[in-house]
């Protein structure tokens with residue numbers, strides 16, 4: 001399995017992501033703020049997959065927070 005472009009920290013899930021508080025999603029306008037939770041960004045922006053811990057592999061979709069619904073088209077998510 002080729003995994004050259006995977007982040008180094010992918011294996012250790014014990015660390016809380018400073019960007020998204022392990023939610024996996026950040027504010028689209030402020031990628032260093034969680035999209036939900038105690039530190040949620042209040043700017044009202046849309047959610048975006050965390051660039052630090054929720055980067056989907058080629059052909060995959062980002063993991064979603066519980067109960068979160070997003071218009072993810074399996075073929076149309078990426079440009």
Ligand SMILES: [Zn+2]
Pocket residue numbers: 017018019020021022023024025050051052053054
């Ligand atoms: Zn994160």
Ligand SMILES: [Zn+2]
Pocket residue numbers: 027028029030033041042043044045
């Ligand atoms: Zn924001």
